Amino acid sequence: MPHIEPLKPDEIRDPELLELIRRGEALGVPDALFPRILARVPAQAKALLRALLVSHAEGNVDHRLKEIIRVQLARTAGDPYFGGLRSARAKQAGLNEEEIAAGSGKFENDPRFSAAEKWALRYAREMYLNPENIDAAFYAEGKRHYTEAQIMELGAFIAFHYGMQAFARTLGTGRAATAA
Amino acid sequence: MTEADIDDGIAHYAESPRFTEAEKLALRYSELMALNPDQVDASFYGELRRHYSEEEIVELGAFIGFNIGYHTFFGTLKFYPMFAPDGRLVGQEESARIYGAAPASLVAAKK
Numbered sequence: 471m472p473h474i475e476p477l478k479p480d481e482i483r484d485p486e487l488l489e490l491i492r493r494g495e496a497l498g499v500p501d502a503l504f505p506r507i508l509a510r511v512p513a514q515a516k517a518l519l520r521a522l523l524v525s526h527a528e529g530n531v532d533h534r535l536k537e538i539i540r541v542q543l544a545r546t547a548g549d550p551y552f553g554g555l556r557s558a559r560a561k562q563a564g565l566n567e568e569e570i571a572a573g574s575g576k577f578e579n580d581p582r583f584s585a586a587e588k589w590a591l592r593y594a595r596e597m598y599l600n601p602e603n604i605d606a607a608f609y610a611e612g613k614r615h616y617t618e619a620q621i622m623e624l625g626a627f628i629a630f631h632y633g634m635q636a637f638a639r640t641l642g643t644g645r646a647a648t649a650a
Numbered sequence: 651m652t653e654a655d656i657d658d659g660i661a662h663y664a665e666s667p668r669f670t671e672a673e674k675l676a677l678r679y680s681e682l683m684a685l686n687p688d689q690v691d692a693s694f695y696g697e698l699r700r701h702y703s704e705e706e707i708v709e710l711g712a713f714i715g716f717n718i719g720y721h722t723f724f725g726t727l728k729f730y731p732m733f734a735p736d737g738r739l740v741g742q743e744e745s746a747r748i749y750g751a752a753p754a755s756l757v758a759a760k761k
Contacts, residue, residue: 473692475704510708511708609726625726628723630719632722633715634719636683637718639687642692
């Protein structure tokens with residue numbers, strides 16, 4: 471049981487919040503558990519869920535790559551909740567567990583990833599393990615593969631999801647489960 | 651609020667007379683989430699409940715998580731405030747000199 475009890479479904483009545491929870495459930499990230507905890511503060515829940523969904527499922531960076539990064543971040547954050555979730559859209563696009571595991575492992579030598587993808591995976595890994603390595607030279611390398619808009623999209627996605635994972639870890643939500 | 655409040659809140663909150671027990675616990679929540687998340691366990695949440703409602707705890711936790719994520723990202727971008735502590739609009743080079751390479755007390759910057 472999480473350390474903060476989630477609201478029951480019938481305790482949530484804000485239509486916008488309900489729609490955001492539905493969108494998360496349809497995507498698979500997040501399932502209803504984390505949103506129902508956030509729902510205790512509806513205004514913040516809506517802003518945070520909207521940002522989670524937009525940063526993950528929209529934009530100009532490949533969603534499959536973002537999904538690999540998202541799980542890598544959850545493993546860095548030590549969060550089994552977000553680490554156990556999978557994007558239905560990424561799965562439909564062919565993403566499998568082997569690729570996800572590769573993105574969290576020794577991706578630098580893995581031929582399945584392009585140079586651009588390796589940079590993005592390194593960006594996510596280094597951001598919270600060795601942020602001092604993300605310097606001007608690192609960003610210059612990124613600009614060889616991505617536009618500045620894409621780099622900001624990636625950076626903001628990484629920042630936002632890692633922050634929520636850091637919070638989720640402390641909630642003791644554990645392995646994601648369909649909320650009753 | 652003063653810079654001294656901020657400095658104490660970062661470095662010496664546990665023994666500082668500036669903060670209530672509830673505030674010290676919130677500061678500890680923030681510190682532990684960033685540096686030692688294993689210590690934010692059921693017992694810690696129980697302690698939080700002595701001072702805060704469930705809604706306030708969720709608000710605090712989400713706020714802290716959000717800031718943990720974003721401050722690390724922003725730190726890699728190497729940009730600085732647009733205004734000096736005295737209110738002048740400054741360029742990024744001057745701002746970098748004022749605010750320094752890492753977050754620090756603004757007491758020296760104001761002198």
